[in-house]
Amino acid sequence: MNLTISNESTEEVYGPLEVSDDMTLPDLVALIELECGFDQSRHDLYHSVTLLNPNDTKPLAAIGMSDNDLLLIRNKVTDSAAGAAAINSDSMSDDAFVEQFRQELLRNQPLRQQLSFQIPEMDRMIEDQQLFRERLGPLILQRRYGFGVDSGPQNPFGIPQEEYTRLMNDPDDPSNQHRIAELINQQEIDEQMRNALEYTPEMFTTVHMLFIHLEINGHPVKAFVDTGAQATIMSTKLAERTGLARLIDKRFVGEARGVGTGKIIGRIHQAQIRIETQFIPCSFTVLDTEVELLLGLDMLKRHQALIDLGKDSLNIAGVETRFLGESEIPKTFTAQAPEAHQQKAEQGSGQPLGAVPGGLPSTETAPRPSAAKANRPQPHSESNIKQLTDLGFSRTEAINALNQTNGDAELAASLLFG
Numbered sequence: 001m002n003l004t005i006s007n008e009s010t011e012e013v014y015g016p017l018e019v020s021d022d023m024t025l026p027d028l029v030a031l032i033e034l035e036c037g038f039d040q041s042r043h044d045l046y047h048s049v050t051l052l053n054p055n056d057t058k059p060l061a062a063i064g065m066s067d068n069d070l071l072l073i074r075n076k077v078t079d080s081a082a083g084a085a086a087i088n089s090d091s092m093s094d095d096a097f098v099e100q101f102r103q104e105l106l107r108n109q110p111l112r113q114q115l116s117f118q119i120p121e122m123d124r125m126i127e128d129q130q131l132f133r134e135r136l137g138p139l140i141l142q143r144r145y146g147f148g149v150d151s152g153p154q155n156p157f158g159i160p161q162e163e164y165t166r167l168m169n170d171p172d173d174p175s176n177q178h179r180i181a182e183l184i185n186q187q188e189i190d191e192q193m194r195n196a197l198e199y200t201p202e203m204f205t206t207v208h209m210l211f212i213h214l215e216i217n218g219h220p221v222k223a224f225v226d227t228g229a230q231a232t233i234m235s236t237k238l239a240e241r242t243g244l245a246r247l248i249d250k251r252f253v254g255e256a257r258g259v260g261t262g263k264i265i266g267r268i269h270q271a272q273i274r275i276e277t278q279f280i281p282c283s284f285t286v287l288d289t290e291v292e293l294l295l296g297l298d299m300l301k302r303h304q305a306l307i308d309l310g311k312d313s314l315n316i317a318g319v320e321t322r323f324l325g326e327s328e329i330p331k332t333f334t335a336q337a338p339e340a341h342q343q344k345a346e347q348g349s350g351q352p353l354g355a356v357p358g359g360l361p362s363t364e365t366a367p368r369p370s371a372a373k374a375n376r377p378q379p380h381s382e383s384n385i386k387q388l389t390d391l392g393f394s395r396t397e398a399i400n401a402l403n404q405t406n407g408d409a410e411l412a413a414s415l416l417f418g
Helices: 025-035 079-091 094-107 109-118 122-127 129-145 162-171 174-199 237-241 297-302 338-349 382-390 395-404 409-417
Strands: 002-007 014-020 043-047 068-077 211-216 217-225 233-234 254-257 259-276 278-287 294-295 307-309 313-316 317-322
Touching: 002 025, 014 025, 068 109, 094 109, 094 122, 094 129, 109 122, 122 129, 162 174, 211 294, 211 297, 211 317, 233 237, 237 278, 259 294, 382 395, 382 409, 395 409
Parallel strands: 002 068, 217 294, 233 278
Antiparallel strands: 002 014, 043 068, 211 217, 211 259, 233 294, 254 259, 259 278, 307 313, 313 317
């Protein structure tokens, strides 16, 4: 096994030292006296938060050490203080024991740095007591109870021995059966978490969203690529900054509904954007939102875009552009911002995204009709028909377009304009 030694008095970290599982603690002490400046007269040796006895002749594996563990060299404390600490550690509750471990990490910078390399987001968890207890508490308690350490009880669940005895004395009791089932489930959860921490630690990190660089009228823009949004969105601030505000068709005002609601100012039917060396025509729904530009499915499908996560790039309209790194993503962007992600909820619920021309808000879509009914002419409100005829189309054209779009006036208008 490999062990790392941190000397708190000198703030130096040694290792990893390669030792055998059957090495005894006195042999290990002799090794670290030579390699790590350990002095039995002045120092104590700790494994996790457990004070080790240098005269213990058990093999390291029997003491509870395993590969990649960390040992801490600390200055000795008085016998009375050490005894009090041991008594308190034995008698304290599980939550108090986990909190003591967290406080130790806050004080011990070398130990904290070592664990930060092994466990993603360790620094954030140390600062958050509740998060630390939820994510690392089960592992710490298994260390306390489950490795044959003399100070803790030994049972398959790593729970206090008194509770384990009570459960096993009457396993047929319904309440005991329920508790045993909980403990078995928790064992499986903890095992999955250990495997995840070891084999897929990236699952515990935050995944940043996909952004690309592009230009609109010579203005650089960081655009959010969102395959869960139906329409391409531009903010009113960006429209003003790029000189496109004068092209907003305010007949398409309305309200976007989803996680929240957002006011739709109108629509820009066509404008050029530049991605790398390629100029691409694009239409935008203009919203009051903090996200400057959101490329939705309409734009991605129209130009046959390909998201290549292996290369971390977007292929669109014959050009390839890389996705921005996490440090380049706009600081104001958050994945939970309802204004930026209203469209996603609407896609899942079957609601059409966008505005209804003439200022009417979009309404919830009724359940999808059967195939037999889908081909029948559907009644449409006179206001929706009038909105389309006001755009210069005949009544027959308006009704046919509404039939094809299930009564969605905005989609009908887009179909007629197309």
